[in-house]
Amino acid sequence: MWFIIDDQMADDRRIRRLPLATVGLWVKLCVIHSKGVSMQSKDPSAYPGHFDQLDLKDAGGTMRQLQQLIDAGLMEEHDGGWRPVYAEGICREPRVLTEEQREARRKAGSKGGRRKAANQKAKQTSGDLPENSQANEEQNSSETGSKPSSKLLEDSQAKTWHKTDTDTDIPSPTPPAGTAKQTASEAPDAFAAIAETYPGTIGAKGRKAEREARDLVETITENPVQLARLQSAVRRYRRAVNDGHVPQRQVPRLATWLRDQWETWAPEPITPTRQHKHTWNCEHVHQLMDPHEDEYDHSGSLREGNPSKWYLACQACADELNQETSKEKQ
Template sequence: MWFIVDDQMADDRRIRRLPLATVGLWVKLCVIHSKGISMQAKDPAAYPGYFDKLDLKDAGGTMKQLQQLIDMGLMEEHGGGWRPVYAEGICKEPKTLTEEQREARRKAGSKGGRRKAANQKAKQPSSNLLANSQANGEQNGSETGSETSSNLLEDSQAKTWHKTDTDADIPSPTPPASISKQTDTPDAGFDRFAEAYPGSVGLKGRKTEAEARALYAAIAGNPVELGRLQTALRRYKHAVNDGQIRTGHIPRLNTWLRDQWETWAPEPISPPPIHKHTWNCEHVHQLMDPHEDEYDHTGSLRNGNPSEWWKACQACAEELNQQQTSKEKQ
């Protein structure tokens, strides 16, 4: 995926008002986000859709610079972090191709390449066609010495023109039988994760590799935790590539999964608190206010003698709470 900068970007007043270092940070953050979106198209857990404070630090930026970008309308808060705002005259939103579109482009490129080769072959001089035909005949053993040069030339030209005029008989390339598409099984997920890890995993089947596989499976069972793990690996690789962690200090994968990965992961997002209905909450009022005149309001809850209106509202709140509990169990 490409991060596309408009050719009028340098003349835009929003860019001209920013320090040069902040503009450079904006470019780096936009590239990080575009790369993450590209990874997300292949693996939704690889990127949460925004960059966070650690990504900002890895890019060499500060919160002051980020605030400058937000004030200029070039960044916005999203999820647990921030993402670029694609503004007219500055940058354009990148396009993510689906797997079907990628495959269609690959086939179109392959078909165009075959057609170009056929056209070039059709334009060769007769002497080259004759030489190629004779060479093919000697290699395959399909031509005999009794055939004349004119027949060889005619056969070669006929084959070439046939390929030039139609693509119906040109076979599409098929992948080798040994190459199989990756599946989303836990083992395949671990293999891809282990391949991306910058350190050692250990010999397959040995204790360290088996422990790492079991730890990964326990984490990957929860989609939320798997997303945090993927982010933690991405951050850890950044730190290794930037030299923050020496190569000799990288632990084996089982040790990292057991003791260190959570220190590199974003904070878990706590679920929103569940609303508990009370006799005076807005949901009860929406249901009961149209019938308020049907109940007696005399009484005092403080004195232990609640009114009929309070009892009806309280019963409504309890019924709403029971319905909510039933939905959560389902």
């Protein structure tokens, strides 16, 4: 069973007024409840129909966040615990499948798998037809070649030798020793790796869909960081399709996925952390100076150019901390 979030959820004012951490907690609690209801359909004693305070703690939430959800109308009290409220425009009530429906889905999936295997076998058979026909023609020509004159026989033999012996007798050039440079044919092809991993169709080679996908991959992978994110996104998407989280019928062509979806499956880019610069009023300076605050005179005005002794002492402490930080870097 699935917990279904409406695609207009982010625009709802009830969601926009909540802190992001509270919205994340709401999703986790709804998933816990949906999973419990699914278990309850098989075993009524597996889930009481609501989550309790222990479930809230396991999800990493607090009572203050839960109260925010209750005030927003997204949670309600039920039988000593709480359960989600399925609101219009935010989420939909999950549908529990009966055993008959599950069996029908299993049969449909098995039938579809057999049909797909039959289609692949038919394609392989049709692909072998040209080779078979060529072999038959060569056999027919060899059988009828004994009846014409000897000159025709010699000509046909010469053509046959040209196709076989000549190709095998030509020695292949050996690359010069000591060439460490990688040739273009040996260079790793990012598009080929992406296309091989992608769980959907690519398009015929050289056609519009395949060319568009290749151009998009080249554009994305100009940045090595984006290349790593794209590879991770393709692996995640393939795993989601294989696990059934994304139906196979909803998998678009590679060009469409690269244009519209790949960044939603990619991990967040890692941004470098900004080095903290200590100031006279930062928390690190306060930790060191607050115990000695009474020892300094606070009279004076920085705006008038006459800073207090307390300010000067705190600023000196900040400068010293910054110097220690720079020495550690070196």
